[in-house]
Amino acid sequence: MTEGVSALELVLGGDSKLYSIVWLSLYVSLSAVALAALIGFPLGALIALIRFPGRSLLVVVLNAFMGLPPVVVGLVVFLLLSRSGPLGSLGILFTPRAMIIAQALLVLPIIAALARQTIEDLWDEYRDELTAMRIGPAGRIATLLWDARFSLVTIFLAGFGRAAAEVGAVMIVGGNIDGFTRTMTTAIALETSKGDLPFAMGLGVVLITLVILVNAFAWGVRRYGELRAG
Amino acid sequence: MHAPLSDLPISFDTASVRAGAVTILDRISLAIAPGAPTLLVGPNGSGKSTLIRLGMGLIEATSGRVLWGGRTRDNGERRAMVFQRPVMLRRTAAANVAYALSSRSTHTQRPGRVEELLNAVGLANLAQRPARRLSGGEQQRLALARALARDPEVLFLDEPTASLDPASTKAVEDIVRATAAAGVKIVMATHDLGQAKRLAGDVVFLVRGRLAEHSPADRFFISPATTEAAAFLRGDLVI
Amino acid sequence: MINRRFLLAATIALATGLSGAAVAQDKSIVVSSTTSTTDSGLFNHILPLFKAKTGIDVKVVSQGTGQALDTGRRGDADVVFVHAKPQEEKFVAEGFGMKRFPVMYNDFVLIGPRSDPAGVKGSKDITDALKKIKAKASPFISRGDKSGTHSAELALWKAAALDVAGADKGDWYKEIGQGMGAALNTASASGGYVLSDRATWLNFKNRGDLDIVVEGDKRLFNQYGVILVSPEKHKHVKKELGQTFIDWLVSPEGQKAIEAYKINGQSLFFANASAPGA
Numbered sequence: 001m002t003e004g005v006s007a008l009e010l011v012l013g014g015d016s017k018l019y020s021i022v023w024l025s026l027y028v029s030l031s032a033v034a035l036a037a038l039i040g041f042p043l044g045a046l047i048a049l050i051r052f053p054g055r056s057l058l059v060v061v062l063n064a065f066m067g068l069p070p071v072v073v074g075l076v077v078f079l080l081l082s083r084s085g086p087l088g089s090l091g092i093l094f095t096p097r098a099m100i101i102a103q104a105l106l107v108l109p110i111i112a113a114l115a116r117q118t119i120e121d122l123w124d125e126y127r128d129e130l131t132a133m134r135i136g137p138a139g140r141i142a143t144l145l146w147d148a149r150f151s152l153v154t155i156f157l158a159g160f161g162r163a164a165a166e167v168g169a170v171m172i173v174g175g176n177i178d179g180f181t182r183t184m185t186t187a188i189a190l191e192t193s194k195g196d197l198p199f200a201m202g203l204g205v206v207l208i209t210l211v212i213l214v215n216a217f218a219w220g221v222r223r224y225g226e227l228r229a230g
Numbered sequence: 231m232h233a234p235l236s237d238l239p240i241s242f243d244t245a246s247v248r249a250g251a252v253t254i255l256d257r258i259s260l261a262i263a264p265g266a267p268t269l270l271v272g273p274n275g276s277g278k279s280t281l282i283r284l285g286m287g288l289i290e291a292t293s294g295r296v297l298w299g300g301r302t303r304d305n306g307e308r309r310a311m312v313f314q315r316p317v318m319l320r321r322t323a324a325a326n327v328a329y330a331l332s333s334r335s336t337h338t339q340r341p342g343r344v345e346e347l348l349n350a351v352g353l354a355n356l357a358q359r360p361a362r363r364l365s366g367g368e369q370q371r372l373a374l375a376r377a378l379a380r381d382p383e384v385l386f387l388d389e390p391t392a393s394l395d396p397a398s399t400k401a402v403e404d405i406v407r408a409t410a411a412a413g414v415k416i417v418m419a420t421h422d423l424g425q426a427k428r429l430a431g432d433v434v435f436l437v438r439g440r441l442a443e444h445s446p447a448d449r450f451f452i453s454p455a456t457t458e459a460a461a462f463l464r465g466d467l468v469i
Numbered sequence: 470m471i472n473r474r475f476l477l478a479a480t481i482a483l484a485t486g487l488s489g490a491a492v493a494q495d496k497s498i499v500v501s502s503t504t505s506t507t508d509s510g511l512f513n514h515i516l517p518l519f520k521a522k523t524g525i526d527v528k529v530v531s532q533g534t535g536q537a538l539d540t541g542r543r544g545d546a547d548v549v550f551v552h553a554k555p556q557e558e559k560f561v562a563e564g565f566g567m568k569r570f571p572v573m574y575n576d577f578v579l580i581g582p583r584s585d586p587a588g589v590k591g592s593k594d595i596t597d598a599l600k601k602i603k604a605k606a607s608p609f610i611s612r613g614d615k616s617g618t619h620s621a622e623l624a625l626w627k628a629a630a631l632d633v634a635g636a637d638k639g640d641w642y643k644e645i646g647q648g649m650g651a652a653l654n655t656a657s658a659s660g661g662y663v664l665s666d667r668a669t670w671l672n673f674k675n676r677g678d679l680d681i682v683v684e685g686d687k688r689l690f691n692q693y694g695v696i697l698v699s700p701e702k703h704k705h706v707k708k709e710l711g712q713t714f715i716d717w718l719v720s721p722e723g724q725k726a727i728e729a730y731k732i733n734g735q736s737l738f739f740a741n742a743s744a745p746g747a
Contacts, residue, residue, distance in 0.1 A: 083544035093545050132311040133333045147320040175530035193650030195675035230360025
């Protein structure tokens with residue numbers, strides 16, 4: 001109990017080490033989801049709008065990969081980025097960049113699969129009008145993505161939730177290096193393994209609060225946008 | 231510099247539309263000529279909507295063909311359509327019109343065109359309102375503004391006032407009348423006989439997917455050529 | 470339109486640009502070490518001293534011994550710092566490491582519940598204690614993760630002439646495949662015995678009913694060695710910076726820093742870089 005309180009004291013007292021861990025967690029997970037969204041939103045829209053051979057299979061695989069185990073993704077990325085691996089010359093293993101890549105890969109299926117579903121549903125509604133206005137494929141994707149922007153915010157948050165919560169991938173590719181690649185989740189894992197359970201729990205509460213704050217901010221953005229654009 | 235190709239007359243040449251075993255339109259042969267509005271009337275399920283979509287180029291004939299100005303295929307740039315239930319883009323009314331303007335392949339954008347179009351449909355004071363928060367009648371007028379933004383030669387309307395109250399219906403009809411007066415060919419489906427009487431130059435009467443009659447308005451309403459048309463005008467159910 | 474483009478540009482900048490700063494080619498090395506060494510807190514004590522002297526940032530990736538050596542083999546670390554002499558010598562013999570330098574030793578302790586069902590408390594003979602635990606079939610938690618501690622544990626069972634993988638196997642012997650902290654947590658929760666390094670034990674906060682039951686047997690001493698990863702196998706290895714670290718560890722200054730690290734007034738590690746045959 002006293003150590004749980006001391007975790008709170010660290011937060012309120014502005015402990016710089018804790019804040020650098022918090023900052024890294026946010027930086028890694030938000031960057032990862034942003035990267036995944038950059039690829040996943042247009043990808044989902046493409047799959048929603050274009051009929052091609054093997055499309056149904058791709059949809060099933062994409063949906064299935066929403067549940068990819070983070071450790072597996074971490075292991076695959078580790079093998080790719082290791083100096084002994086194909087991308088070893090990049091030299092980014094055990095750095096935040098590797099963590100961003102791993103989490104982006106982890107979250108990409110969720111983003112793309114949910115975006116696909118959202119755009120497909122929206123296309124049902126918009127098909128007549130956009131076809132009547134002779135909008136081409138690129139225009140359709142852009143228009144649908146923009147009109148679906150509030151749902152896309154929610155999808156972004158789903159991806160962020162998954163990224164911020166995972167520990168397997170960032171542990172393997174980041175190495176949990178003190179002051180460099182230690183995130184909230186890997187710090188919690190470390191403190192737990194040292195038997196410092198109340199402190200680990202305190203960090204857990206900080207992490208949950210963080211995620212709630214991000215969600216609240218996004219909700220605010222969504223509400224404001226809806227009021228302005230209907 | 232030669233004049234752009236015209237889409238008129240729109241000729242249906244033994245055109246049929248089938249969906250599986252069901253025949254929706256059965257060997258329609260019909261010419262829609264430039265001039266006063268052509269109104270499509272007929273009982274529900276007679277194929278009015280499908281005929282409009284065929285003429286617009288949204289669907290293809292299963293057999294037979296459709297010609298626009300003698301051509302079997304074109305890019306449909308000079309045709310626009312208003313649907314029974316309009317779908318507004320998630321942005322302001324003005325932005326919706328601007329979107330339609332920039333959707334044309336030739337973007338000769340005149341400044342102030344958006345305001346012009348909104349004025350023409352009586353929505354100038356709602357320009358910055360989110361389009362999805364307009365009333366049904368306002369949305370339909372905005373849909374008209376969007377369609378007109380494309381500077382069409384032919385304007386198709388598929389029962390545009392079916393879900394509107396009388397005041398909104400009148401507003402829409404006024405715009406349609408003004409548009410026709412400006413030289414745009416109107417092809418409009420309606421289930422409202424009064425509306426047909428008010429707007430039609432000529433009438434196309436469909437029953438169960440077949441073309442039953444095509445006559446100038448005054449002749450159709452006063453002395454229809456077919457018994458089915460007579461029954462329909464009397465208000466009987468035409469099965 | 471404007472806000473859409475802005476969003477796009479901002480996203481790309483965030484995802485790629487900022488992280489560049491973190492990967493700058495500054496003075497740093499990657500050392501792969503073990504979880505027990507890191508958990509002991511030793512690095513938090515000696516690395517700032519090393520940095521103050523040389524300006525070199527030491528990034529420690531802590532894993533199990535097997536994984537730490539593998540990280541060295543793959544070239545993902547510049548220096549390997551573990552406590553498993555046979556495996557370290559093999560690492561050098563196979564050409565993955567330049568030379569092994571002994572650095573320090575700490576000791577293992579046998580931890581058990583205060584109720585001591587196997588009756589081993591206070592013994593100075595570890596193999597005798599292990600035989601008693603097996604005889605009573607008292608729960609024993611093994612790390613089972615190919616770590617230095619795990620290797621030491623297996624060597625002790627062998628010295629006690631017990632074959633825990635074969636003939637003497639039983640439900641009382643539980644392999645959890647995890648680190649020292651997890652093993653201690655499991656022992657605390659299930660009232661079992663566990664072999665731990667002293668440092669992790671002293672730092673461990675979830676003791677519950679556990680305490681040291683056997684210590685001081687010479688066979689419980691745990692030797693550490695440090696090895697530079699071979700630049701011949703991996704050209705990118707930072708050999709000068711890495712060698713600087715190794716030189717400092719075995720220097721009088723480094724050795725003094727190691728022994729100066731204490732918990733509750735007790736040194737955890739005993740510097741022996743100059744001891745023959747260490």
